[in-house]
Amino acid sequence: MTSENAKSQARGTRGSEERVAESENIAPSQEWTGGNSSGISSVRLGAARAGGEKKNFVGASLGGKIIAQLIREAEDQLGTARECIDWYQREEQKALTKLEQLRQLQEEQQAEEL
Structure with a gap:
């Protein structure tokens, strides 16, 4: 040293x-x-x-920075949650459409058998 x-x-x-x-x-x-x-x-x-x-x-600057960071994190989390909700709603629509098509197909098949 x-x-x-x-x-x-x-x-x-x-x-x-x-x-x-x-x-x-x-x-x-x-x-x-x-x-x-x-x-x-x-x-x-x-x-x-x-x-x-x-x-x-x-201290205003320290407290303000911490609060601002917490707000940004909460906004990010909210945005992520909303994206997930949108994705699940699209998946729900796909599943409902598929289910409706399958039920129609089943009805057509039953009508042909008669």
């Missing part, structure tokens, strides 16, 4: 220790959610009082 790598690793470790120390100093009315490697940064969720009413706040 080069001295430059060692310095970089030491800075990263000290930075982690500082973040842990900061998270331990959070007031009881707040909750800390840490970031991860997916690019989502750490967000502090806190409580604010307005007119005696307690309201919870989530």
Whole structure:
């Protein structure tokens, strides 16, 4: 390990220790959610009082992105469900047509036998 790598690793470790120390100093009315490697940064969720009413706040961009993603997934799922319904309705029509043709064929055959 080069001295430059060692310095970089030491800075990263000290930075982690500082973040842990900061998270331990959070007031009881707040909750800390840490970031991860997916690019989502750490967000502090806190409580604010307005007119005696307690309201919870989530970082607008993070909360908005999550909700937008959930909406896209629900819309995709709805689209898939509708495609399946359309497919089953087409299959139902095919089966009804085939059944009707077979019944007509049966009636014609019975009429010829008489």
